[in-house]
Amino acid sequence: MKKNKQKVVRPKPINPKGFRDYFHFFSKKRSSLIKEICEVFELYGFENLETPAIENLDALGKYLPDIDRPNQGVFSWKDDESNWLALRYDLTAPLARAYAQYSNELPLPYRRFSWGPVWRNEKPGPGRYRQFYQCDADTVGSHSVVSDAEMCIMLSTIIEKIGFKKDEYILNLNNRKILNGILETAGIGNINDNYINSTQSDMVLRSIDKIDRLGLEGVKDLLGAGRKDESGDFTTGANLNEEQINHIIQFISINNDTNSKTLQLLQTLVGNSIVGKQGIDELQQILEFSEYAGFSEDSIRVNPGTVRGLGYYTGPVFEVELTEKIQNEDGIFTEIGSVAGGGRYDGLVKRFTGKVIPATGFSLGIDRLLYVFNQIKSKEEKYEAGPIIVTIMEKDKIKAYQQIVNDLRNAGIKSELYLGNPKDLGRQLKYADKRRSRFALIMGSEELKKDVIQVKDLELGAKISRQIKTHEEWKHQPAQVEIKRDKLIEYIMKLPK
C-alpha cells in the first residue's frame, strides 16, 4: 500500500510588512531610555497611567488626526459582537477617553505620563515602522500658561538627561494663536476649534507644515492656486490672494538670532489681532519661565515655521529638533529632525463630554531616539559583554561545571553552562564568541584532578591572535590563566570591568 504524500504547506517565518524585531541592545536601551524619561516625569509630579492597546474605534476617533490622510491609518476590526475595535495610534486619544471616563475621581489638574507602543496602518518606508514607541506627559485641566512652560522645561530637561548637550538640540516654540492672529490680519478668518476640520485656514496650516519638504516656493504654490509634484499629481491650493500669501510667507520666513527680535516682528505682523497678541504674550511668559529654569534662547527658540500638522492644537506648540547630523546605513550624513513635540489642545476631551477641558502635553518618539543612539554609538559601546561560558570537557562531570555556574551567579556574575552538544572545545569557544563573552572557563580531567580552572580571556585572545605568529609564542600567551577553584570568584571580581 502506498501512502498519500501530501505537500506540507509551511508558514513563512517572517514579520508582516512594516514590523520588525528588536534584539538585546535595542530593547534594553529602549527600556533604560523610558526609565530615565519617566524618572523626570515623576520628579515633576506626574503619575503613570497605562491604557490598553485596544480601544473602541469611536473612542479613538475614526481617523488619525493627521488631516492629510483621513479614513486610514488605524488598524481596526470588528469583534465577535460586531463592535469596532482598534489599536491606539497615539497615547493622547486614549488619555482623552480615560480622562472623560474617570474625571470624577481624578485630581484636577490631572498630570499623567504614559509610554508604550502605538500602531499606524500606514505604508512602511525606510526607518518607518507600523509599530513604534511613544512616551508622553500631559496636564489635563489647567488653563495656566505655566503648565505650557513646564512642558517646555520638562522636555528640555529630559533631552539633556538622556545625553544631548545644550548645543545639540533646539526646542522650537510657536503659538497657534499667533498664527490665528496672522490669518485674522490677512483676512482669512479664525481656525475653527473642531478636532477634524478642513477649512481654508486648515489648508494654510497644512501648507506651512510642509516647508521642510517643499521649501518656501512650494508653500507659496500651496497657499495660492496649488502645486504639481514631480509625479505630475496636482494638490489644490488654499487660493489666497497675493497679499495674503505675502503676509504668511513673511511670517514663516522670520529667522532671527534672538527671541526678542522675533517676537517684535511677530508683534508687527499680528497688528491689532487680540488673539495674536495673546499668543505673543504667552510665548513671552514661557520664555521667562524657561530662562528661570536654566533654559536660555540657545535651547528654546521662537520659530514661526513650527506649526505641527495635527489639527487639534489650540495654543503654544513646540518641537525638539536634534541639530547634529548622523550617518545613515549608507554612510550619508542626514538631519535627524524632530524627536519630540507637543502643545496645547483644549478640544480633545470635549468629544466625549461636550465640555472644553484644557490640556497640554508632549510626546517623545522613542524609536527615533533609539535610532539616533544606535547610529552615534560605536560598536563596542553598543554590545555589552555576554555571560561567562563554562565549557564542558568531561561529560560525566556536569554537576561540577554546574556548581561553578551556581557560584558565579550567586556572586552576581552573568554566566552559563554550555548547553549545546559539547563534542569539542572549538564549538564551545565559537559559541562564547558569538555571545560576546569575555571569558570561557575550561576544566579538563587534569584540571579537575588539580582542582584548578583555566580562565580563557577571549577578548585578549582575539587581540593576541592577530599579533602572534609562532606556536611558541602562543603557548606563553597570557590570554589563559590557571586559577585555583576556590579563588575563582575572587579572581573574576577583581578583573577590570
Place this chain on the structure above:
Amino acid sequence: MKKNKQKVVRPKPINPKGFRDYFHFFSKKRSSLIKEICEVFELYGFENLETPAIENLDALGKYLPDIDRPNQGVFSWKDDESNWLALRYDLTAPLARAYAQYSNELPLPYRRFSWGPVWRNEKPGPGRYRQFYQCDADTVGSHSVVSDAEMCIMLSTIIEKIGFKKDEYILNLNNRKILNGILETAGIGNINDNYINSTQSDMVLRSIDKIDRLGLEGVKDLLGAGRKDESGDFTTGANLNEEQINHIIQFISINNDTNSKTLQLLQTLVGNSIVGKQGIDELQQILEFSEYAGFSEDSIRVNPGTVRGLGYYTGPVFEVELTEKIQNEDGIFTEIGSVAGGGRYDGLVKRFTGKVIPATGFSLGIDRLLYVFNQIKSKEEKYEAGPIIVTIMEKDKIKAYQQIVNDLRNAGIKSELYLGNPKDLGRQLKYADKRRSRFALIMGSEELKKDVIQVKDLELGAKISRQIKTHEEWKHQPAQVEIKRDKLIEYIMKLPK
C-alpha cells in the same frame, strides 16, 4: 432663520469589554516586577528579544494551542493587501517564528527572554482580561536535561527574589514522557507530536488537566463515556475501559511527602515502558541539579497531576503554585493557584522549517502576580507619597513659587506648582490630599516679605485633626512649621522618609 439643531452623537468614554486601565501603583509595580525578573534572566545568560505585537496569522498558528477552543481566541483581521494579521496570544509562538527567521545568525543554543502584553479574544470574566502581560525565558536548541533543570532553578530563584518565601510556593514538576509511558502500559498508545492534535491520548491529557475543577470523579467520567455538566451539556469522553481508567486515576492520585516515594511509585506504574523510564530518569536529574542549587523538595515537588493543557509539550513540564490564600474583593479567602509554568516543547519550530528543534522554557503571568501583590499589600504600602505641592497665594508672584519648585526638583525632590485655578487655599490643599502629598508649601504676602515658607505636613495634619478638638489647640499644632526660604531644601531633605 432657524439653525438646524443636529443631535451630536458622542462616543462613550469606556474601555472595550475585557480591557482595563492601570493607574500609577499598578503600572509602576509591573515595571519593577519585570525589571527584577529580567535581571535574573540576564544573570543566567539570557538575552532580550522583542517581537512586535502583530504577526502574520499563519505564523502564529491559526489557533490558540489550547485544544479546547480551536478556531477562536485570537484577535485577527485582514490588512489592506488582504493578508491576515493577528495580535500575538503568547510569547512562544513569536519566538518560534523569530528563531526560524534568524537561525543562521543566532547562537546555538539560543537563550532569549521576552516580556510584554499578549491578547486573547476570549470571553472576559472576573479578573480575566483580554490583554495581560507575560514574561518568558526559553532555551532553543538544547536537548540537554540540564537546560530543563536550569529553567526550574531560574523560575524558583525568580519567585523568591520577587518576595515569596520557601514555604509560600511550590514548583510542581512532571514529565510528559512519564504520562506517555503510563498510556503505553495502559495500551492507549503514544501521544503524537503534532502541534495541534485530537487523538484519544489528547483527550486523556485534557481530562487530567481538569482535575482542579472537576475532581477525581469528573476526570473519571471524562476518561470513560463522558460527563454531563451542571447546565446539562454533555462532553464526550475518551472511552477508555475500566482497567485503563484505573491505571490513570492511580497515576494522578499519587500524592506523597517525598519525591523519592513518588518516583518509586511512578516506576511501578510505567512498568517496562522505555519512554516512561526515560521520563523518570529526567526528573531525577532535574531534582539533583535543583538540590545542588539550593532548591530541595520543599520547593520542587514531583506532581503527576500537573500535565499543563497545551498540546505542544514533549518532556518535563512544571508549574509554580502560590500556596498562600488571599482575600478577593469580596473578602473571601481564595487559592491563588498557578502564576507561572512551562516545559519542554520540541516541535514548535518544526512548523516553519520541518526540522525538530528542541526547546524548553517558561512563562510568568505578570498580571496574576500583580493581583497577588495588590491584595496582600496594605493600603499604605500600595500608594507612594505624591509630590510636594507649592500653593499659590499671590497670583502675581508665580515666578517666586515656580523657583521653589525648580529648587526642589534640582535637589531631586518630587514637586509641582499648583496649576489649577488658585482661587482659595482650601481647594489647593484638597488637591494635595488627592495626590497623597505629604507636604504643601504656603507663602502668603507676609511670608514673602519675611522670606519664609510655611511647610504644612498633611499626613500629620490629618492625624492631628482626628484628635484635636479646640481652636486654641489647632493654632499650636506642630503640623505646620515656618522655615527660612534658604533653609527649605535642607529641612525637607532631613525629614524622615
